[in-house]
Amino acid sequence: MSARAAHRLVWLVALLPSLIFLAHLDAAAVNSASGALNAAGRLTGVAGLSMLLLAAILSARVPGFDRPFGGLTRLWRTHHLLGAWSLILLLLHPVLLALAAAEVSISAAAATLLPPPSDLAGWSGWAALILMMIFLAPSFSFFGPPRYERWKKVHRLAGPAVALALVHDFWLSRGLPQWLDLALWSTLALLALAAVGWRFVFSRRIGRLAYTVSDVTAIANNVVELSLEPGGRKLRHEAGNFVYLTLEDDALEAGRGEEHPYTLSSSPDEKRLRVAIKSLGDASRAAQTVRPGTKARVEGPYGRFFLSPDRVGEPELWVAGGIGVTPFIARMRHLSRRGEAADVCMIFCVQDPAREIFTTELHELAARLEGFSLHIHYFYREGPLSGGYLDNVCPDLGRRSIYICGPQPLNALVQQQAAAAGVPASRIHTEEFELL
């Protein structure tokens, strides 16, 4: 099953309760304006809740579960979209029901919105909706861009919000035959519970591996590469995967004990793990000064960037931007250790020579890999990556599979030019490191 089909399946499951609801809807119930508004109001409730539950189910972060979906970042894009639609639909839900009641009187409409204090079902719905507005406000930048750790903490309100929404639903729902109603919502609710249980209970016990920082190498003035020695079981992964790394150094200025996602830059055949960390936020800036001997925890692997990470079967074009070089250096190290040939044209985009990272090693590895050609593109000299530049360094672009990892503008530019060169979308693979 392709990643696209897997995502479609998620949406289909999310829409299933709505389809069942519509199948059971009596045509006579929607032949008046207020009847139609009432049905629409109940439908938005059903659809919003099922999308909320699906988003909760997708939040589990079970290593390997993201692979059929083309990696965790793409899975989370669907999670994000489900959350957005869920909030939109659940905001419409009470308003549509109130407008339906407005046919009786304005006071009936107001009583729908503000039920008497004894109507606990109604108020649990309100509480769930208010919690959703709070925990989703940072996700949609309602009040400015969010800070990662605060966003993560606020997002935990999703748990009580889902629970209250389910109370509201079990109390009031009546659009489906009762047994179906119970079976459908219980199944989705149990899956969501299992996902949250995995995330906050089991993954902490069995999903995280103990490592120790054994070496810290300065790659540039704002990039370090950490080597991590396994304390027990070693993480099994592929080139191009990423992990959640927690550093337990008491001297860290920020991010101590917090988990942050980083791409692995080591070959899966190495005993140690390596991660290159660029100073981009509080935690990654503090990580520049982490000391050898620091205890670390590693959870993963996640992501699925390369289709065949162990060898280069078909010719490939790689475009890296800045720190986006990490999955590529992992694969070069891996291919080199295995003595594989690599028909790869690689373009590494950096601002200027002062911002180069790993270039010495990149040149060495490129020389060792048969068929590999490396090109460094300097923005200050050549401007944005142009079609002419691509044609020049990689004239057979149209027959290559394309892998892009870098900032969003570069990503968009390369995708656009690859499409113009006739590369089908199925052969363009991207890895994004912006999670929102």
Next chain:
Amino acid sequence: MKQVVYTIFVAFWTAVLTIIALDAMTPTAEAGDSGTASASYTLAEVAEHGQLDDCWMAIEGKVYDFTDYIDQHPTPPAVMAPWCGKEATEGMRTKGYGRDHSERAWQMAEQYLIGELADPDE
């Protein structure tokens, strides 16, 4: 997507506050409905209105004419039909499976109140 969600978020509060403000500004004339409730009907009279297109019910000593409400009721009309023309307290209190109607539903029912159930001894 962010703009869409934010727009709906603002529209939501606008709609909610508008409805509540309109309600606050509307004179509570409907509370005077009790005047019409002075009429008194026997169960036999209620039973004469036992069709979906002419549906009265007696609930906890009061008589309601739900004819205009049938279409708006969340369930298919067939669910309410057996209670038309009857003493329907059980239907109202249990929905047929042990769950009472919400306070809101009880309030809305008041809009359809037409009188009291006559004491059978009178």
